[in-house]
Amino acid sequence: MLRRTFAAVLTGAALSISVLSAPSAGAAEIMATTLTYDDSQAAEFKDAVAAGVNVWNTNVTNVRIVKATPGQRVNIRVIADNGWPRATLGPVRPGGTVTVWMGRQAVQQGYHTPRIASHELGHSLGLPDVKPGPCSSLMSGSTGGVSCTNVNPNAQEKARVQQLYAGTAVQSADAGKVLAEIG
Numbered sequence: 647m648l649r650r651t652f653a654a655v656l657t658g659a660a661l662s663i664s665v666l667s668a669p670s671a672g673a674a675e676i677m678a679t680t681l682t683y684d685d686s687q688a689a690e691f692k693d694a695v696a697a698g699v700n701v702w703n704t705n706v707t708n709v710r711i712v713k714a715t716p717g718q719r720v721n722i723r724v725i726a727d728n729g730w731p732r733a734t735l736g737p738v739r740p741g742g743t744v745t746v747w748m749g750r751q752a753v754q755q756g757y758h759t760p761r762i763a764s765h766e767l768g769h770s771l772g773l774p775d776v777k778p779g780p781c782s783s784l785m786s787g788s789t790g791g792v793s794c795t796n797v798n799p800n801a802q803e804k805a806r807v808q809q810l811y812a813g814t815a816v817q818s819a820d821a822g823k824v825l826a827e828i829g
Contacts, residue, residue, distance in 0.1 A: 678707060679811045681721040681738060681770075682714035689726035691748040691759060698763030701797050702771065705804050708811035709771065722746060722770050731762045737772030737810040744770045756792040764797040772810040773803055 685695045699711045714720045721738050724746045731752050734744035746766040753759055765787050769775075779786025781794035784803055790796065799807070 677813075679709045679740065681709060681711050681740065682718055683711055683722040683724060684714045684720040685724045687726065688724040688748055691724070691726050691763065694759035694763040695724050695746075695748070695767075697760040697797065698765075698767045701760075701764045701799075702767055702807070705799055706771075706807045706811070708808050711767070719743075722767070724748060726750065731766055733766040733769035735772065735774065736770045737807075738770050746770060752788065757788065758795045758797075760797045761790075761795060764799075768799060768803065768807075771807045773799075773806060 683695070683699060685692045688695050699713075702709070702711055711722065719741070721740065721742060722744055726748045727750070729747065729749040729751055731747060731749040733746040736742075736744050738744040746763075746769070748759075748762065748766070752762055761784070765784055768785055773785050775787055776783050776785040777787065778789040781790035781796050782800055783790065784796065784799045
């Protein structure tokens with residue numbers, strides 16, 4: 647009898663704790679992961695980077711990308727260089743750092759700079775290349791063609807980023823690798 651009473655008390659206590667600590671549906675929206683970026687080395691690509699950040703902030707809710715303030719830890723460092731665009735594969739987490747290289751080589755070949763920025767930021771958020779792919783797939787990168795100006799992730803790409811930043815995803819074994827596509 648004592649054992650049954652003790653078990654009932656423990657079960658009731660466990661249920662009370664889980665009910666009290668369960669987040670509300672609105673809490674998920676409030677608890678978006680916030681990542682910071684630094685474009686101080688992005689040179690002529692600062693506007694494209696800002697556009698790419700806006701694309702992701704508009705299309706997903708589980709992660710927010712904001713410009714780092716002086717002295718603040720940077721999660722995504724953006725650097726302009728003369729190579730091909732590339733990025734460290736995330737998903738980057740607060741406390742971690744990845745790099746996006748906005749390479750001039752693709753721009754010189756005629757690729758759309760806001761698409762490049764959105765695509766490379768997609769890598770930082772954990773999305774690999776999808777090649778070959780159509781222009782409608784942001785992560786198709788250069789295989790979307792020089793004339794492709796689509797900057798928005800498709801439904802699958804958005805869903806994957808939402809999943810990666812939902813707090814339940816397991817980190818990819820490829821996280822931290824630098825992804826570069828040669829045009």
